Amino acid sequence: MAVAEPSPSLFARPLGAVEHNPTALKVILGGKLRELRVAAGLDPSHVDSKLGFSRSKTSRIELGRHGCKPSDAAALLGLYGVDDDVQVTEFMRLLEQSRRPDWWRSYSDVLSDFFAPLVALEGAASTIRTYEPFYVPGLLQTPAYTRAVVQSGPGHLLAHEVHRRVELRQERQRQLDNGDGPRLWALIDESVLMRIVGGERVMRAQLEHLVAMMQRPRVTLQIAPLDVTASVGVGTGLTYLRFAPGDLKDAVYIEHLTDSTFTQKPRIVEQYRDMLDRLGACALTPRHSLETIRERLARL
Template sequence: MAATDPNESLFVRPLGAVEKNPTALKVILGGKLRELRVAAGLDPADVDGRLGFSRSKTSRIELGRHGCKNADALALLGLYGVDGEERIAEFLRLVEQSHRPDWWRSFNDVLSDFFTPLVALEGAAERIRTYEPFYVPGLLQIPEYTTAVITNGPEHLLSHDVMRRVELRQERQRHLDEPDAPHLWTVLDESVLLRTVGGPEVMRAQLKHLIAMMERPRVSLQIAPLDVSAAVGVGTGVTYLRFALGGLKDAVYIEHLTDSTFTQKPQTVEQYRNMLDRLGACALTPAESRAMLEKRLDAY
């Protein structure tokens, strides 16, 4: 494949938060390699054979499931006809960054396999949209509230494991403090405000925290009255991730009692996006939601 401009970037820039997210980089690099392979008129088996790769290695790299080594990247770019020192150097720089350990790997002792995709990619999202029917969403929980939720959950955990899960949730929240933090938009079911999780003192502190977070320009919170959430018929917690770059498909994380579904299938993602749109349109405005939070706070 002949490049029209050998010094032109292969990527849409800037990459922003994605560059600090090794998992997201692997997915983007893999997607770009797939794009280059298709343009070169090759299929994965052809590439595996020509470069002496093990079976399905090319496919695993393209899916972001297999880290791409520098030597492999150079071989692939050469096979696909990519030239230009700047292009190749930029690609290799991103490959190097994708080799860094993800921050969440230090929590592998308490991080469930079904929860990993959300934790791995939410920090790279441009926008996070959530609906929560039972609890305050994890990104907006105070530690005491998180402790109560985990302690009262279906699992019987040691105090150390509870503490570690609380720490994990706090680390996830740090993304909201970054200069390129994602926009967090959440719809909270009114019933969440009626449940006293962790006792009155914890709930007071949690409600104050929600009100304070609403002051942030990148945080939006709406309350869905009981009749609204019943009419829309969501029934479970949903997190929608939207990425600024075409190399990362939008994703939906759907919570169940003991597991979850994480999917990037366009049809499923679109269904949940439409559902969140309907919820947002029917829910109270942010100003009305703040008034409800303050009223509930006064009741404690």
């Protein structure tokens, strides 16, 4: 008697660490529903009408901006012809995962709306690439350095607000400790090493921390000399999130003075990826960057 072939997964690859990130799962599941709808030859408005949804509900679900109820997901899968028990069970299991609270929600009191998209998705990335022109990247900061940066910002923050922001940054850093967590490739403007943040003692401890982090196999750090950053012209801090090939598009987060841009539009993402590639090619190698940091330490 022939053994039945296992049902193919609805997803391009095992989701791995992404399953622990509810925000990423919402985006992936929404994108999968959109893919199924397009394959079924249906327009979002037609789906809304057929299933009795409110106007634009299908589009909102596909964008992953809010959770999808199990009953709505079951109706959508049925309409799109997904009736394989294994595939439906897989989708509903991931949907249940996506409805869990994100860890960072508990920091909503100190987390700016414009910063939330980066914090929400960075833990699901396979690689985080970042360039910082003014400060050590947040994922590499010591608590004392973070405190000094936060206190130097605009507005007057209460002591508990400063503490909460330092705590949030430490929680973000813990994602790098996970075995399947993201790799970090950081490019730092040379001027960052010269800028004394929090006093010499804090700065010394921060540079020593960078030296220690550079020993990690999943962390790459390069110093970009002043003439390099002047010629490449990045001009602002940015973070590029690269996700494993599959169901989540790469993203870029670009910092501005009082807000930011977070986008997954391929054309824009590609432009900034190219900029980081050019900057990395011109920056000091990791070995020479380590020597530069140690030389700066010796002068403090």
